[in-house]
Amino acid sequence: MDRAASVEHCIREGLLPEELCRELRLLHLVAGVPGYRPNCTACTLLACPKWGWPALLRARELARDAAEDFFDEFGGLWPETTATVCWFPGSSLPVHTDDCKEYLSKRHVSVVIWLSSQGVDFEGGDFFFEVEGASGESREVVSPRAGNAALFRASERHGLRTVLRGARLALNIWFTRDPSAAEDSRLLGPEGLVLGWGRGLSQRFFGAGPQRTWPEDEASGRLAKRTLAQANLPPRGRALRPRKKRSRCKEGLQPVSTSPLPPSRRARLAVAAHRKLLAVPGSKSPDWHGGHGHGFFRLVWRRERQVRAALPRWHQHGLLSIGPLSSPHSHDCGQLGGRSSALVEHNDYVPGLTIARGALGSALQRRLKKLADGLMTSQEGQLLNQSMRFGSDVPPWAYAIVRRIRRLRGFFTKPRAFDQLIARSPDSESEKPSPDFQQSTVEVPERA
Numbered sequence: 001m002d003r004a005a006s007v008e009h010c011i012r013e014g015l016l017p018e019e020l021c022r023e024l025r026l027l028h029l030v031a032g033v034p035g036y037r038p039n040c041t042a043c044t045l046l047a048c049p050k051w052g053w054p055a056l057l058r059a060r061e062l063a064r065d066a067a068e069d070f071f072d073e074f075g076g077l078w079p080e081t082t083a084t085v086c087w088f089p090g091s092s093l094p095v096h097t098d099d100c101k102e103y104l105s106k107r108h109v110s111v112v113i114w115l116s117s118q119g120v121d122f123e124g125g126d127f128f129f130e131v132e133g134a135s136g137e138s139r140e141v142v143s144p145r146a147g148n149a150a151l152f153r154a155s156e157r158h159g160l161r162t163v164l165r166g167a168r169l170a171l172n173i174w175f176t177r178d179p180s181a182a183e184d185s186r187l188l189g190p191e192g193l194v195l196g197w198g199r200g201l202s203q204r205f206f207g208a209g210p211q212r213t214w215p216e217d218e219a220s221g222r223l224a225k226r227t228l229a230q231a232n233l234p235p236r237g238r239a240l241r242p243r244k245k246r247s248r249c250k251e252g253l254q255p256v257s258t259s260p261l262p263p264s265r266r267a268r269l270a271v272a273a274h275r276k277l278l279a280v281p282g283s284k285s286p287d288w289h290g291g292h293g294h295g296f297f298r299l300v301w302r303r304e305r306q307v308r309a310a311l312p313r314w315h316q317h318g319l320l321s322i323g324p325l326s327s328p329h330s331h332d333c334g335q336l337g338g339r340s341s342a343l344v345e346h347n348d349y350v351p352g353l354t355i356a357r358g359a360l361g362s363a364l365q366r367r368l369k370k371l372a373d374g375l376m377t378s379q380e381g382q383l384l385n386q387s388m389r390f391g392s393d394v395p396p397w398a399y400a401i402v403r404r405i406r407r408l409r410g411f412f413t414k415p416r417a418f419d420q421l422i423a424r425s426p427d428s429e430s431e432k433p434s435p436d437f438q439q440s441t442v443e444v445p446e447r448a
């Protein structure tokens with residue numbers, strides 16, 4: 001019997017080497033922003049600063065090889081979204097499938113690689129598959145360990161039990177069989193160039209999201225220290241010293257804010273991360289003699305140059321499934337004009353919004369339309385029906401639009417981070433709410 005037809009998932013031990021897990025933990029620490037789910041931070045490949053790309057791309061390739069091998073789809077899977085997600089206490093994910101929405105329907109295979117270990121870095125947070133057997137449904141529970149991975153079809157039912165303590169970090173990679181939905185077209189398209197490459201210095205170090213505006217909180221401080229302790233960085237100053245491990249688990253769930261670190265702390269962490277990532281083993285880097293700031297800037301610049309120079313090579317070797325960097329990304333916008341209302345969807349379970357084209361007055365409308373068109377154009381220039389962005393994939397000005405929508409309508413009952421932007425065409429079929437996700441939808445009437 002065909003293996004793929006009989007076995008739908010597997011756990012691969014040691015898919016990522018410890019060194020790579022460490023790099024990704026550091027990257028998340030520097031570039032993660034609130035998003036994806038309540039009590040989570042996320043860092044997507046699209047919006048992460050480009051010095052983080054090599055680690056993410058390497059991990060992505062290992063995941064792709066493993067998935068193509070296991071599902072016997074050699075050369076057939078394209079990465080659709082790559083993101084690290086950190087689950088803090090109180091976060092969980094009920095039984096779901098990863099293709100349960102229209103805008104997720106291009107996801108065909110899921111790979112989750114854990115970057116931290118249960119019992120060491122966090123408590124709770126078991127991963128499980130819901131498997132159907134002769135005697136009804138049962139759960140196959142997996143204890144996440146750093147470097148191990150779950151490979152499964154996106155249509156398979158699975159979930160994540162509540163995290164009770166610590167920080168549970170994972171790398172999610174969803175694959176599609178449709179190359180036009182591959183994330184690389186966005187990575188090197190105008191959107192990626194704006195988000196991933198960044199303009200100002202701080203964008204280049206931390207990513208383009210709103211991370212600079214969130215205040216510090218205790219949970220991210222703890223995560224920072226633990227991650228740094230695990231990363232074996234040379235201690236430098238107080239912020240980098242590992243803390244004693246906490247011996248007792250706190251009773252019950254601790255509600256936490258998932259705010260990332262303030263700029264000063266992030267800068268120190270970024271410096272530490274770069275020292276680790278860019279250091280040539282066994283040699284003293286002369287770049288550091290100029291002191292922290294100066295040497296750091298030069299290292300970032302050098303890493304960026306390396307990434308930029310490597311892009312054609314990566315592309316040539318099939319690491320990037322896209323056209324040349326300079327390919328024009330244009331299409332006929334005319335057919336999209338004349339929309340009169342926007343659907344703003346407020347989803348109770350997954351915090352976020354769906355924004356369609358139109359409405360909101362002419363200036364915002366133009367910007368929103370531009371964003372939506374950018375998000376909803378495939379590599380071939382075709383318009384997609386829906387598209388989703390979260391965390392720092394959402395440009396800061398789009399956050400401003402959402403704040404304005406909030407003020408305008410006042411329909412948000414709870415303050416929440418706008419961490420997901422779902423742009424979809426008004427022509428797309430309205431989706432049926434999945435039983436796993438509660439939704440409420442609000443029509444925003446056209447403004448005069």
Ligand SMILES: O=C(O)CCC(=O)C(=O)O
Binds near residue numbers: 158
């Ligand atoms: O982190 C995990 O173990 C699973 C996460 C998951 O299923 C998801 O994000 O869809």
Ligand SMILES: [Fe+2]
Binds near residue numbers: 098158
């Ligand atoms: Fe999932």
